[in-house]
Amino acid sequence: MPQRWTAIWLTSALALGGCGGASTSTGPAVITFPISALGAEGRVLVRQLSRFMAANPGIKVVQRVTPDAADQKHQLYVQWLNAGASDPDVLQLDVIWTPEFAAAGWILPLDRFQPDTVAFFSSTIEANRWGDSLYALPWFADVGMLYWRTDLMAAPPATFEDLVRQGKRARATKATQYGMVYQGARYEGLITTFVEYLGAYGGRILDGRRVVVNSEPALRALTQMRDQIYRDGVVPRAVLTWQEEQTRFAFQNGQAAFMRNWPYAYPLMQDTAESRVAGKFSVAPMPAGPGGSPTAAVGGAQLAINRRSEHPEAAWALINFLTQPEQMRERATVVGQFPTRTAVYDDPALASGLAVQPATVRRIIEYGVPRPVTPIYTQLSEILQIHLHRALTRQSEPAEALARAQTEMQRLLNRAGLGTGGPVARR
C-alpha cells in the first residue's frame, strides 16, 4: 500500500529529524504529543507541559507540530496510525473522530485508568464513547450558541416563533438587513446548525444502528429552516453559501439581529476597531421549538492514547494532567476556550478570563448534544449535507430529502457492518 510506505517514510524521517522515537530502554519515558503551536494557545501549552515534566521527572514530552486544519490533521493521523506507528503517543482528536479511531482499533480504551467521567459535561463524555468504552477525554468544548443584539431587544428569543417575530421586526424597522444568519453552505457547519434546529423539535439523526432522520420532528425542523428563508424572509438566502466567517462579518457589521456561531466569534466581535456591535450583543442557548429543547452542537478537542504507544501509563498521566481543573482554568483565561469540567464554572476566577458569563456558558453546554457518534460519521454527514442543501435550495422537498438521506445513510451504515442486520464490526 503506497500510503503505508508514505507513512513509514514520514515517521522515520521525523524520527531521524530528532523528534525521537518512543522506544527508550533506560531513562525517562519519552512520549510524543502532536500539537498546534500557534500564538497564545501554543504558549499556554508549553508552560503546562514544562510544569508536567517538572512534576513527573520520569516522563519527557516531545512536541510535534501538526497542521491546524482539521482535514489535514486527520489525514496525517490516519497515515501514522494505519501504519501502526507507536508514536505520537497522545493524540488530539476532533470530537467526531473518536468513534472512527476507536472502531479502527487505533486508540486505547481509557476505562482501566478510571477517569473521573462524572466530573465532565455528559454530552462531551458521550461523544467519546464507542461500544462500552470511553476512548478519549474532552479537553475543551465548542458549542453552537445564539448571538443576539442587546440594543434591539430586551431578551433573547426562547422559541423559533419569537426569533422569527423579532427578526421580522428588526428588518421592518430597518434596524438590520437580515434577521438571522447561520452556517448554511454545504459543509460540516450545515450539520451543526441542523442538529440544533432538529434538537429544538426533539429529533435525532442516529439511534444506535438505525438512521432516524426521516421523522416528524426532522421534517418540522427542516421546514422551519426553509420557511425562515423563503416564507418569513428572516434568514437571507445567501447563508446557503456561508460558513462561520461570513456569518460573523454580517453580524459584526450590524447587518443581522441574530447569528448562530461558535464561541470563537465572541472576543473578536468585542473589538471596537473591527466590530460595529461591540458591547451590543450577548449569547444565549439556541431557541426551542415545540416538542424539543434548546440544543447546542458540541465540538472541541479530545485527548486519546495511541494503542501502539509504548508508554500508555505516561501518556495517561499527561492527559490526566492536562484535563485537571487548574490547567483548564488557565486555558480558559488565556485562550478563552470553554472547560469541559462542570466544577470549573463554580470558580469565580473563571469569570475574569472568559468573555461570556460562566453561568451562561455552562447553561449552553448543558444543552449540548453530540453529533451522531459513529465511526463513519464523516461519510454519513456528507450524505446528509447534500440532501439538506438540496432541500434548502429548493431542489427537493424536505420530506423527500429526509427520506433519501435516511435510505442512503442506512445503506452505508449496513455496508460498514454498523447498521441493522449484521454484527457490530469491531476489532
Next chain:
Amino acid sequence: MRGAERQPGIEQQEARIAWTLVLPALLTILLVALFPLLWTAWESLHLHDLRMPWLGRPFIGLQNYGEALSDPRFWGSLGHTAFFAVTSVGLELIIGLALALALNRAFRGRGLVRAAVLIPWAIPTVVSALLWRFMFEGQSGIVNALLVDLGVLREPIVWLIDPVAAWVPVVLADVWKHTPFVALLLLAGLQNIDTSLYEAARIDGASAWRQFRHVTLPLLRPAILVALIFRTMDAFRVFDLIYALTGGGPGTSTEPIALYTFNALLQNLQFGYGSALSVIVFLITFCLALVYIKILGADLTGGRR
C-alpha cells in the same frame, strides 16, 4: 534525409542507437505514468476504505465499477462535466477565434494588446475562481448591483444557490480564463497561413466571408484541433475552479466528476471506489482524444499539410 546508397546494416545500427537513446525516457514514462496507472487499476478491484479499516482490503472484482454505474451522483457529475466542457469550450473557441482574427490584423500597439489578453490566463485558477465568486456573491456582489442598476433584475439573486444560475459564474470564469489560451493557439495557426492564398482569393472575387470559410477555416483546422483537444481534456478534468467557486453546490448540482473523485478518494478515503472513478475518468478522456483525432482527420499525426 537518407541516401539510397546507404547499407541496411548501418540503418539497423542506427535504429539500435536510437532505441538506446530513447530507452531512459521510455523507462521514465513507464515508471511515472504506467506504473501508477496500473496500480490504480489494481486498487480499483478492491474494497479498500481507509475510514472502515475493519473491513480489510478484499478483492471484489468489478464491484466498484458496478457501484459507480448505479450511483446517481456519479451520472450527475458526469453530466455536469459534459455540460461544462461543451459550453465553456464552445464559447472559448468562438470568442478565441474572433480574438485571434482581430489580433492578426496589423494595428498600432498590437504587441501590447497581445500581452494584455494573456493576463486572465496568467492568474492562478483558484484566485480567479474567488474573484468571480466575490463578483457573484449573494446580496452584495457587483454583478447583482450592476444588473439591478441596469434594470435587468428587479432584485438581487443569489447565483450560487440556484442549480442553473450557479453555472453562470462557473462557465464565465472558465471562458474568461482560457479564451486567451485558445486565441493564442489560433493566432499561431493564422500566422502560418500563406498570405498569397488570400491574394489569390481576392483576385478570384471571393468575399471576406468566403475567404474565411474556404481559406482560413480549413487551414486553421490543425490549430483548432489542438485547441479543442487541450481544452476539452482540461475541461473534463476541471477541479480547482469549481472547488473554489461553488464547491460543487448547491447540493451537488455543479459537481464535476473530478470533484466527486477527489471527494471519494481524499475526503472519504475510499481508495478502491475512488480508484475505480479515476480509471473511468481516464478511459473517457482517452476515448475523447481518439475520437477527436479520428473525426478531425489525420492533420495532427502528420497527414497532408
